[in-house]
Amino acid sequence: MRCVFYKALLFLTGLSLGVPSTLAEPVRPVFEIRATAKPPVIDGKLDDSCWQDAPALTNFTQVLPVEGAPPTERTEVRFLYDRDCLYIAVRCFDSEPAKIIAKQMQHDSSFDSDDFVKIAFDTFFRQRDGYFFAVNPAGARTEGLIENFSEENGLWDTIWQARARIDEQGWTAEIAIPFKSLSFDPQRDAWGCNIERVMRRKQETARWTALSRAKDMTSLADFGELRGLEGMKQGLGLEVKPYVSLKYHDDATTHDSGWKFKTGGDITYSITPSLKANATFNTDFAEADVDERKVNLTRFPLFFPEKRDFFLQDSSLFRFGGLDESVLPYYSRRIGLSENGQPVNLIAGGRLTGRIGNTSVALLDVQQDGYSINPTNHIQSKNLFVGRVSMLVLDESNAGMIFTHGDPLSNGDNTLAGLDFNYLNSHLTDDKTLVGHAWVMGTSSDCAGGEDAAFGGDLDFPNEPLEAEVIFRQIGKKFDPGLGFIEREGIREYIGSATYTWRPNTAWLRSISLGAEPHFTTDLDNRPVAEDHSVPVLTLSTPAEDKLTLEYNLTRDAVDEPFDILPGIVIPPGNYRYGQFKSSFQSSPARPISVGFEFSTGDFYTGTERDYKGTLDWRPSRYMTMGVSYELDEIRLREGDFNVRIASAKLNLSFTPDLSWNTIVQYDNLSSEVGLNSRVRWTYRTGSDLFLVANQGWNFDAWRFQRLTSELVLKVGATFRF
Numbered sequence: 001m002r003c004v005f006y007k008a009l010l011f012l013t014g015l016s017l018g019v020p021s022t023l024a025e026p027v028r029p030v031f032e033i034r035a036t037a038k039p040p041v042i043d044g045k046l047d048d049s050c051w052q053d054a055p056a057l058t059n060f061t062q063v064l065p066v067e068g069a070p071p072t073e074r075t076e077v078r079f080l081y082d083r084d085c086l087y088i089a090v091r092c093f094d095s096e097p098a099k100i101i102a103k104q105m106q107h108d109s110s111f112d113s114d115d116f117v118k119i120a121f122d123t124f125f126r127q128r129d130g131y132f133f134a135v136n137p138a139g140a141r142t143e144g145l146i147e148n149f150s151e152e153n154g155l156w157d158t159i160w161q162a163r164a165r166i167d168e169q170g171w172t173a174e175i176a177i178p179f180k181s182l183s184f185d186p187q188r189d190a191w192g193c194n195i196e197r198v199m200r201r202k203q204e205t206a207r208w209t210a211l212s213r214a215k216d217m218t219s220l221a222d223f224g225e226l227r228g229l230e231g232m233k234q235g236l237g238l239e240v241k242p243y244v245s246l247k248y249h250d251d252a253t254t255h256d257s258g259w260k261f262k263t264g265g266d267i268t269y270s271i272t273p274s275l276k277a278n279a280t281f282n283t284d285f286a287e288a289d290v291d292e293r294k295v296n297l298t299r300f301p302l303f304f305p306e307k308r309d310f311f312l313q314d315s316s317l318f319r320f321g322g323l324d325e326s327v328l329p330y331y332s333r334r335i336g337l338s339e340n341g342q343p344v345n346l347i348a349g350g351r352l353t354g355r356i357g358n359t360s361v362a363l364l365d366v367q368q369d370g371y372s373i374n375p376t377n378h379i380q381s382k383n384l385f386v387g388r389v390s391m392l393v394l395d396e397s398n399a400g401m402i403f404t405h406g407d408p409l410s411n412g413d414n415t416l417a418g419l420d421f422n423y424l425n426s427h428l429t430d431d432k433t434l435v436g437h438a439w440v441m442g443t444s445s446d447c448a449g450g451e452d453a454a455f456g457g458d459l460d461f462p463n464e465p466l467e468a469e470v471i472f473r474q475i476g477k478k479f480d481p482g483l484g485f486i487e488r489e490g491i492r493e494y495i496g497s498a499t500y501t502w503r504p505n506t507a508w509l510r511s512i513s514l515g516a517e518p519h520f521t522t523d524l525d526n527r528p529v530a531e532d533h534s535v536p537v538l539t540l541s542t543p544a545e546d547k548l549t550l551e552y553n554l555t556r557d558a559v560d561e562p563f564d565i566l567p568g569i570v571i572p573p574g575n576y577r578y579g580q581f582k583s584s585f586q587s588s589p590a591r592p593i594s595v596g597f598e599f600s601t602g603d604f605y606t607g608t609e610r611d612y613k614g615t616l617d618w619r620p621s622r623y624m625t626m627g628v629s630y631e632l633d634e635i636r637l638r639e640g641d642f643n644v645r646i647a648s649a650k651l652n653l654s655f656t657p658d659l660s661w662n663t664i665v666q667y668d669n670l671s672s673e674v675g676l677n678s679r680v681r682w683t684y685r686t687g688s689d690l691f692l693v694a695n696q697g698w699n700f701d702a703w704r705f706q707r708l709t710s711e712l713v714l715k716v717g718a719t720f721r722f
Contacts, residue, residue, distance in 0.1 A: 029209055029224040031057050031193070035231070036080040039087060044139070044163035044174045046089050054078040054089070057208065060197065064205040065505050065543065067213045071206040073170070075197050077119075079226065083233040086177045090117050090135075092197060094170035101200040101590060102137035102166070103619040105654035106662075107683070108154065109140045113589040113619055115200050117173060120146060120218050122192030123184035124274070124355060127220040127396050127424070129316045130192065131182060135162040137171040138622040139657045147316035149424050149435065150219045155305070156312045158182075159687035159719065162657075179232045180239070180721050183354055186273045189230050192223030200590045203510075203545050212431050213503075214464035219433070221396055221426035236722045237270025243717035245284055250710040265717075266310070275354030275361070283310055283346040285336065286713040287691040290677045293666040295644050297635075299563040300487045304341075306332045314353035317362035318388050320402050321420035321439030322458065326493075327475060329402050329418050329441055330386050331485035335366055338373065339409050345369035347381070358392040360400070368408055380411050386483060396424040402441075407482035412446025414482025435460040445480035452476030456493075464501050467515075471495040477524065491529065494520040499537070513539040531556035545588040553580045553602070566670070569640040571605050578603030593618050607637035625652045645669040658683040667700065673708070674698045687719035 032055070040048035056076040062069040078089040092115070094100055103113050111134060118134040130146040141162045144154035158181040164173040184191070195208040196217040210222035242265035250257035264282025271277055285308045296302050303325040306312060311332035320329050336346050349366035363386070370381040383406060390400025399421045407414035418441035425434045438457035444450070456473035477490035499515030515537045521530035537551040557576045565571050580602030587594045596615040602608065611634070617627040626649075633644040646668045653661040663678040680692040693715070697708040 029059070030227055031055075031079070031224065033079040033081060033226055033228040035228075036082055036087070039082055039085065039176075040080070040089070040174060042161045042163050042174050042176045044165040044172055046091065046172050046174060050080055050087075051078055051089050054080055056091075057195070060195075060206040060208060061211050062204065062206050063211055063213050065203065065503070065510055068211065071197075072202065072204060073199060075117075075206065077117075077195055077208075081229060081232065083231055084178060084180075086179065088119060088173075088175040088177075090173040090175070092117065092137075092170045092172070094199070097166060097168060097170050099201050100137050100166055100171055102140075102171075102622055103592070104136060104625065105138045105140045105622040105657050106652060106660045107140065107657060107681075108142050108157070109136070110154075111136055111140070111142065111198075113200065113591075113594075114138070114140075115171070116198050118196045118198075118217060119175075120194045120196075120223070121182070121226070122146075122220050122223050123182055125185075125188060125190060125192045125225075126358075126392065127192070127223075127426075128360070128390075128392075128398060130218070130220055130223075131158075132218055133160060133162075133175065133177065135164055135173045135175065137164050137166050137173075139164040139173075140622075140654075141657060145312075145314075145316045146218045146220060147319050148322055148422075149221065150216045152216070152218055153312070153315060155307060155309075156315070157309055159721075161686060178721075180234050180237075183274050183276065184232070185355075186232060190225050190227040191229060192220060193226040194218070194223045203543060203588075203590070212464070214462060214467070215433065219426065221424060221433075234270055234273050237273070237276070238722040239266075239268040240720045240722075241266040241268075241717060243284060243715060245286060245713060245715040247286065247714075248710075248712045252707045252709065272354070275352070275356060278313070278351040278353070280310060280346070280349045280351075283336070283349065284715065285310075285343065286693055286715050287679065287681070287689075289679075290664065290666075290675070291341070293646055293648065293668055293675070295633075295646060295668055295670055297565055297633075297644070301485075303485060303487075304333060308332075308336070310349075311335070314351070314362060317353050317360050318364075318386065318402075320388065320400075320418060321456075322422060322435075322437035323439065325485065326487045327454065327473065327481075328485040329416055329481050330388070330404055330483055331481075334408050334483050334485070335368060335384055338371060338379075344371045344408075360388075360390045360398075362386075362388040379409070382406050382408055384408055384483060390420075390422075393421075394423070396426060398422050404481070404483040407445070407447065409482075410447050414443065414445045414447070414480065416441060416443045416481050416484065418442070432461070432463045435462065441479070441481070443478075443480050443482070445478065445482060447482075448478040448480035450478050452478035452480075454479045466498070466500050468498045469496065474524075488521075490524055492522045492524065492526070494518075494522075505543070508542060509540065510543045510545075511539075511541045513537075527558075528556065529558040542588075544590065547584075547586050549582075549584045551582050553582060553600075555580070557605075565605075565635075565637075566640075566642060569637065569642065571637075571639065574606075576605050578605070580604075580609070589617065592620065604635060605637060606639060607635065607641075609636075610634045623654050626650065643669070672699055672701050674700045674705070685718070687721075689717055691715045691717075 036050045074093040076091040080087040114136040116136040120132040122130040133143045145156045161176045197206050209224040210219045245262045247260045266280045268278045288307045291304050347367045352363040366384045368382050372378045385405045387403045390398045393399050402418045404416040420439040423436035436459045440455040442453040454475045458471040460469040473493040497517045502512045517534040519532040533554040534551050539549045541547045562570045582600040584598040586596040594617045598613040600611045613631040615629040619625045628649045631646045648666045650664040659682045661680045665676050667674045676696040678694045682690045693713040695711040699706040
């Protein structure tokens with residue numbers, strides 16, 4: 001492994017040294033923030049005396065549909081602060097207030113159907129990571145992290161307040177963000193900031209900065225400057241979050257049933273305002289959202305996103321090399337979950353995250369309890385460690401390392417070490433951006449039987465009208481990230497994409513995109529083993545954001561060993577080549593009823609495949625949303641014919657922005673199982689929640705239901721800050 005690792009290290013170093021740095025500092029818009037001795041009451045009315053003399057930020061520019069044009073409606077945003085909180089007042093003028101769209105009231109709504117205002121901060125002004133907060137006219141709140149220069153992670157939660165109202169002039173929002181909810185450098189008097197307003201019925205977007213439609217509003221390098229912050233306090237920096245839970249479980253198959261009482265919690269201490277330590281005991285994830293049901297028709301593992309709050313906190317600091325879900329050195333779902341997705345108890349854990357000067361630090365250590373896979377296979381209690389450090393280099397870039405130790409899925413040892421370089425130049429000619437990543441990793445794994453390495457890099461030009469990207473990856477045969485995720489080992493990947501976008505902005509057509517996405521995979525002897533080319537990909541969108549996509553897929557799969565696509569149906573070895581036509585249509589979620597339809601047809605291994613998928617979502621009011629989806633995959637092979645059916649239905653009720661009841665039912669015909677998850681969440685005090693969760697499983701066969709498992713969980717948590 002050492003020889004390969006050193007060669008990969010030379011590749012990494014060469015790429016990093018060969019990329020030029022930014023030539024000039026950008027000119028940023030600046031807004032001066034004022035302190036207030038009397039904070040506002042957060043009720044959405046904006047009638048507090050402190051707002052009357054606060055200056056308003058009004059210089060917004062349209063990004064969509066017409067880049068650079070003045071907005072069709074006026075927006076005013078005011079900032080104030082005291083030692084404890086940042087306060088924000090938003091006035092969104094609207095000449096037709098009856099047409100304001102506010103169909104969602106739940107916390108963490110996507111806002112893809114609604115008007116909203118989003119405000120983002122780079123509290124260290126380092127252009128690496130940050131926070132965003134959004135609110136709609138119904139008072140629904142959502143927040144998240146900004147990772148990897150501009151990417152949004154909306155699964156993160158923190159404590160903050162927001163209230164909104166619709167009136168005869170439009171709508172207003174009032175926001176309070178405690179400084180205890182953020183990490184920042186108290187020595188800096190300026191934060192990076194951007195603001196975006198979306199008017200959904202017009203599909204119009206206006207921003208303060210990042211005025212290119214090819215950029216996200218969370219493009220940290222394009223943020224303006226919020227100046228004048230000083231004297232903010234984070235108290236003692238101590239946060240205690242205890243919980244108690246009561247769980248009833250009844251397994252109709254094994255006839256095991258009973259009650260279980262559990263207590264635990266988290267303790268967080270801010271060593272400095274920018275560096276905090278966290279300890280967790282008897283960690284419980286009963287309230288986490290259930291995974292979307294999938295059926296795997298490949299011989300490679302499926303990827304599921306993380307949804308547990310403990311692992312989402314400061315998750316951006318663990319990001320490495322710009323890597324996506326195909327290969328990751330650290331995949332948090334390896335911890336606290338068995339290979340089949342069943343919860344595994346976490347006895348205790350600790351985390352140290354934050355920044356020391358120009359260095360970001362993220363350390364995680366967890367003691368996972370032992371568990372049994374089956375009566376003859378027991379996984380011992382394991383200590384699992386992840387460490388990530390990165391430093392600022394050049395003007396907008398960073399370089400770092402990652403280290404993991406432990407294998408939660410076996411009784412063997414596993415160690416990974418890696419280096420990465422992440423390049424950003426956001427100030428090319430015509431305000432274009434260039435992003436690059438280079439990385440190298442090595443592992444030593446008992447399960448894989450030795451040591452091996454992986455390395456790669458990518459260069460991305462994410463702009464309009466032309467967007468292009470190239471990616472290269474090499475994964476060794478024995479490369480095995482025990483705390484990470486990998487689809488396939490022993491390969492080289494060559495991936496590209498190029499898309500050109502026209503924006504005619506007519507009465508019927510807003511944009512046309514035409515692209516190609518080639519993807520070649522070889523083994524380490526350069527023998528082609530897979531291809532997956534989308535050539536071409538055509539997407540049309542209307543002014544209302546209805547979208548039609550047409551594409552043709554060319555696929556190649558060199559199967560060296562037979563594999564079970566389903567029990568009893570075996571795909572024989574062969575060099576398979578086939579093509580599929582795909583089309584999809586999605587109507588605008590701004591409509592009260594939106595529909596989606598996907599269809600694909602073509603060859604598939606030794607036969608054919610035809611896939612249908614339909615969705616329907618109904619948003620009659622801010623208090624209720626309903627949705628159903630159904631997928632039918634018809635597979636016809638020489639080895640056997642079969643159909644895959646996946647169905648789901650959801651009902652989300654919102655009584656207030658702090659009280660919701662969500663229910664989802666899912667079914668697939670291969671397992672013949674129906675699963676119901678119903679969750680009530682009441683935020684009875686900011687940062688403190690009560691959850692009542694019911695889970696029910698049935699076997700469904702010949703139109704008869706047979707109960708499998710029943711589960712009822714009551715969990716109450718509170719947050720105390722000192």
